[in-house]
Structure formats: C-alpha cells, structure tokens
Amino acid sequence: xxxxxxxxxxxxxxxxxxxxxxxxxxxxxxxxxxxxxxxxxxxxxxxxxxxxxxxxxxxxxxxxxxxxxxxxxxxxxxxxxxxxxxxxxxxxxxxxxxxxxxxxxxxxxxxxxxxxxxxxxxxxxxxxxxxxxxxxxxxxxxxxxxxxxxxxxxxxxxxxxxxxxxxxxxxxxxxx
Numbered sequence: 001x002x003x004x005x006x007x008x009x010x011x012x013x014x015x016x017x018x019x020x021x022x023x024x025x026x027x028x029x030x031x032x033x034x035x036x037x038x039x040x041x042x043x044x045x046x047x048x049x050x051x052x053x054x055x056x057x058x059x060x061x062x063x064x065x066x067x068x069x070x071x072x073x074x075x076x077x078x079x080x081x082x083x084x085x086x087x088x089x090x091x092x093x094x095x096x097x098x099x100x101x102x103x104x105x106x107x108x109x110x111x112x113x114x115x116x117x118x119x120x121x122x123x124x125x126x127x128x129x130x131x132x133x134x135x136x137x138x139x140x141x142x143x144x145x146x147x148x149x150x151x152x153x154x155x156x157x158x159x160x161x162x163x164x165x166x167x168x169x170x171x172x173x174x175x176x
Contacts, residue, residue: 059086110150116140118150135165
C-alpha cells in the first residue's frame with residue numbers, strides 16, 4: 001500500500017491467480033499494459049523482499065562461487081539463474097548474491113537486466129517476521145563484466161551510485 005501526492009491510498013495485491021489495484025478501496029479497471037506494468041513492479045518488490053527465501057522455488061538454479069571479502073566482511077557468493085518455465089518475465093537475467101557468513105543476511109546483490117547494477121543493503125527493519133532492506137543502487141561502469149564480478153568493480157571504486165532505495169511506512173497487515 002502507498003499513498004500518492006493527493007493522499008489517495010493505493011493498494012496492489014498480487015497472487016498466483018491475479019493482480020488487483022484498488023484506489024481508496026475501489027477496484028480499478030486497468031488496461032492490459034498497465035496491469036502488466038503494475039504486476040511486474042509488485043512482483044519485483046516482493047521478490048527482493050522475500051530474498052533469500054524465494055531461492056528455494058523450483059525454477060531457481062544456484063551455484064556457490066566461493067567466499068569473498070567485501071569491506072572486511074566474509075561472504076558466500078552465490079550465482080542465481082532461472083529456468084524459462086516458472087522463471088518469470090526476466091528469467092534470462094543472471095543474479096549474484098553475497099550472503100554475510102556471520103549474520104546470514106543478504107548484504108549485496110547484482111543483476112544485469114536494465115543495466116549492470118550492484119546493490120548494497122544499508123538499513124534493515126523487521127516487521128511481522130519480514131526483513132525489509134534499504135539499498136544503495138550502483139551502476140557498474142565496466143559493462144563487459146559478469147554479474148558475479150560486480151563486487152570486485154565495487155571494491156575497486158568502479159561503480160557509480162545511481163540511487164537509493166528506501167522503504168518506509170511498513171504495516172503489519174495481520175492486525176487489519
């Protein structure tokens with residue numbers, strides 16, 4: 001749920017069967033293009049929120065690439081790619097995740113679709129057992145690198161901060 005600049009409450013609900021957008025409690029009739037755009041956006045948000053738990057889905061392929069050190073911390077480096085069947089619209093993208101060996105938290109992630117991106121988790125908040133993370137979103141300047149090499153570019157200062165992804169106003173929907 002979000003509020004727009006006019007204080008309208010926008011609620012997007014995505015299930016395995018359907019996508020529904022409500023504004024101020026009223027279901028919206030959407031064009032196929034808008035439904036697809038909102039569905040993909042909501043799915044993307046849910047995907048990143050549910051990491052690393054979504055990595056147990058049947059369409060997920062994973063390969064442990066070893067351990068690396070970033071900013072003095074040790075990480076398990078994991079390459080992720082998806083099967084076409086059940087892998088979503090961007091199933092051909094290859095991701096890489098860096099899981100902190102000490103905390104078991106996902107501190108960094110990378111992907112290439114839409115441009116080479118490397119994200120660094122900056123703030124965590126747990127609401128109703130779900131961990132929400134803010135990120136610094138970096139562009140990797142060397143477009144010839146694979147996603148699993150973006151950490152080296154980041155450490156070498158060859159990544160440019162593009163944006164910050166900040167999540168706020170969490171609601172525990174179990175109470176509503």
